[in-house]
Amino acid sequence: MNNPAFLGPLPQQCVSTFEMQQCAARDLRVADVEMSNLYGDLRAKLKPSGQRALLAEQRIWLKSRDHDCLAKGRDGGSMASLAVARCWVAVTNARTASLKKKLVSSAKQTNVLPASAFLGRWRGGEGTVMKITRSGSGFAIENQWGLDANMHGVFSGTITADGLRFKRNGVIELARPSTGDAVNRSALAGKKDCLIVSRDEGYCRY
Numbered sequence: 001m002n003n004p005a006f007l008g009p010l011p012q013q014c015v016s017t018f019e020m021q022q023c024a025a026r027d028l029r030v031a032d033v034e035m036s037n038l039y040g041d042l043r044a045k046l047k048p049s050g051q052r053a054l055l056a057e058q059r060i061w062l063k064s065r066d067h068d069c070l071a072k073g074r075d076g077g078s079m080a081s082l083a084v085a086r087c088w089v090a091v092t093n094a095r096t097a098s099l100k101k102k103l104v105s106s107a108k109q110t111n112v113l114p115a116s117a118f119l120g121r122w123r124g125g126e127g128t129v130m131k132i133t134r135s136g137s138g139f140a141i142e143n144q145w146g147l148d149a150n151m152h153g154v155f156s157g158t159i160t161a162d163g164l165r166f167k168r169n170g171v172i173e174l175a176r177p178s179t180g181d182a183v184n185r186s187a188l189a190g191k192k193d194c195l196i197v198s199r200d201e202g203y204c205r206y
Contacts, residue, residue, distance in 0.1 A: 017079065024082055025085060027089045031088075031092040031093050031096065032092055038100060038103060042102055045106045046106065061095055065088065065092070068087065069087035069091060112161050115139075115159065117177055118164045118175065120132060121205070122206070123187075123206045124183075124187070124188070124202055124203040124204070125187025126147070126185070126187065127147055128144055128201070128203065129143070130143045130145075130195065132164070135156065139159070140155075141155045141175075143155065143168065145197075162174055163195075164195070175196070175197050176196055177196075178196035178202065179191065180194045182196050183202030184199055185202060188202055188203075191204040
């Protein structure tokens with residue numbers, strides 16, 4: 001980065017070695033700004049413990065980036081700095097992509113509904129019921145979803161950004177807050193505090 005080529009303006013073309021160095025410098029500056037902005041956005045959404053973990057991860061990434069990319073310029077020559085810069089751009093863009101995924105994941109987590117939105121007893125009409133209680137770090141879902149004897153069981157669930165996710169008889173189901181009018185059951189019509197599993201299956205709090 002001490003090469004004068006990295007300090008000048010962007011040339012009109014990237015043909016000569018000097019011009020390619022200037023173009024690579026510009027790409028590196030753009031990549032670094034985007035990565036730094038994403039890092040700042042993600043850090044702002046984290047709790048102190050998460051911020052410390054992110055900082056430690058970033059420091060490890062920086063050491064790895066410099067170790068791997070600087071090695072590409074050890075042979076010297078006019079193309080050495082260009083090889084290092086191009087490596088930095090590629091690695092920085094990869095880090096940006098990783099931070100974007102973390103930011104999206106963080107946004108989803110912050111939108112997760114509280115446990116109180118699901119805990120309790122819910123009735124679906126025609127003998128169907130759902131009872132949701134805490135179980136360790138997750139939830140236990142005692143469910144009678146039909147009149148047949150094999151349509152009853154207790155299942156483990158977790159809260160996601162989309163609702164309460166649980167596996168019932170090998171099928172992944174999702175209970176989402178809704179109203180009784182969204183379910184095709186007359187017993188739930190007009191009720192406001194409900195959970196919907198499908199258009200034909202829902203439960204309202206009682």
